[in-house]
Amino acid sequence: MNSADLGRRVGVPSTALFTDQYELTMVQAALKAGTADRRSVFEVFTRRLPEGRRYGVVAGTGRVLDAVENFHFDDEMLAFLRDRRVVDDATADWLAGYRFGGDIWGYPEGEVYFPGSPLLRVEGSFAECVLLETVILSILNHDSAIAAAASRMSAAAGGRRLIEMGARRTHELSAVASARAAYVGGFHTTSDLAAGFRYNIPTVGTSAHAFTLLHDSERDAFRAQVESQGRGTSLLVDTYDVAEAVRTAVEVAGPELGAVRIDSGDLLLVAHRVRQQLDELGATETKIVVTSDLDEYAIASLAAAPVDSYGVGTQLVTGSGHPTCSMVYKLVARAGSADPADPLVPVVKKSLGAKSSRGGRKWAARRLDGDGVAEAEVVGTGKFVADPALRELQVELVKGGEVVAREPLEAARERHVAARAGLPLSAMQLSRGEPVIPTEYV
Known part of the structure; x- marks a missing residue:
């Protein structure tokens, strides 16, 4: 049974309205500007762990996959959006045919993470990706905190x-x-x-x-x-x-x-x-x-x-x-068009203080010492080069809009046991402290 079934049981036919209004108004403006189809890369990450925590836990990935699969607008929803003038008719017509057709990569459920870890990477057109921001963050922030x-x-x-x-x-x-x-x-x-x-x-x-x-x-x-x-x-x-x-x-x-x-x-x-x-x-x-x-x-x-x-x-x-993990969903790269041959350009918001982030489509790996214990979270852009000391972390979850990595909940549970066992022993301390391994950008 999945979250889509849960939604239907309480009378909600899809996950499409589990979102914020500005996701739809951005789509409307981008459609009018001719930029909605630009190839884009969004990433989910957190700038810091909750105060005193030494590691985070990825949870809710399976529910995210269900939510993406079930994200579509039915006639009743579209009528609501039109009646409230949330979007214009042209945008409502576009939403009527919406199905996510892009790719999603991410840390598998049960894995541990650290500040800056690219937990989820969502790729597709700007419009199809931006619509998923709220529902993805809602699920991952809640479930990972628990x-x-x-x-x-x-x-x-x-x-x-x-x-x-x-x-x-x-x-x-x-x-x-x-x-x-x-x-x-x-x-x-x-x-x-x-x-x-x-x-x-x-x-x-x-x-x-x-x-x-x-x-x-x-x-x-x-x-x-x-x-x-x-x-x-x-x-x-x-x-x-x-x-x-x-x-x-x-x-x-x-x-x-x-x-x-x-x-x-x-x-x-x-x-x-x-x-x-x-x-x-x-x-x-x-x-x-x-x-x-x-x-x-x-x-x-x-x-x-x-x-x-x-x-x-x-x-x-x-x-x-700590009821949330403060995860964010940010545009980190985009092309000048929908053409797959058009190169992706890193983008980043210029923020002051603690809200800064890094642009570019990222990969992630965990560097291990000779005993197989984690030493660092390594995050980079460009092509990942295999290294015996690095364990690559991201896996393909959705390809061309189709879920390709659904798994039993027991698998995520077992993965977490293994991931936690691979951390330094100090990760198990309950006293307040910094993340048990650093995040290194390369």
Whole structure:
């Protein structure tokens, strides 16, 4: 299931209006000026990582491909644009036949990135490329922020399982995208059934405090849940008294009880006490799941606790303090016409301060040391020359308007594990710092 299907399910037939008005007004002006068909190259990059972050994570690429494929204007949309006088009739007629027919190259999903990395390169006519700016940035900025937070949490968890459970803390559609991005970044399961349905992510969930409060006693609630879901279920034990709840849980489910969940209190202290109590009751295989406003720092602080799984919500779906990656979509080269033989000329906006950028159609590679550990992000223009010390990063995603690199979500997840493992060990530090490798321009 893809984002196009998601759009249709909520009554939106395409992704074409997930854009800003000025994309369309630029097309209208370019059509009138005769420059709309000029061959152009746009690139997505970020000038800096969120403060204190040592690496970024590319996520949302699969959703971008779906969005590009499904970017077209139907009659109802065109009527809206005409009625609002967003565009004139000639432009509306041009939009009626719009389908992206260019090429897209980029970092594959799950890869890590750094300031200046050309994460996505979109090539085609100016008009067909500029229309995609907003939807591409919307997806990549959101999903990459969530994946970066998930990656940090995954590193802090040290192999323990992570449950994404942020659906109640964000917009219902961003919750689905967040679960997908979290899975790429290292989470194992989600509580969101829409994400499970659309992206085949494993789902989990048992009960909330309301279920315990519904019943006349905690024992009645536990018994009802065990009879419904089996002894392997997870029982929530902090509605009243934790120690009493753990005792009751084992009495009801037996030592085969799957897990207990702790959602409040001093998690480090309570987890140790619960583990000791479970072992004394013979439930030595019963797992402990902790939730309650966790982030990567809280997870790291529980490294010495007998915790088996972490459930994370608010901090994950808000990027753990950095809900966007500040990616931009800039024209970096263009020709004087639509003629493929017309050479591309580098272009760049002349900006003051931190908003400067570099022109030219770029390639990217990661330089590795003798042990295969990343040393630098190398970005250049012109023709890439193969070098054993350089791992080329960009792959072809769309060719002549056709998606050529769609892949299972599991592939992006596995790629991220490998990409993160190839960084210097200092990348895993949670303390604030600079990007773990520099970006070099050649």
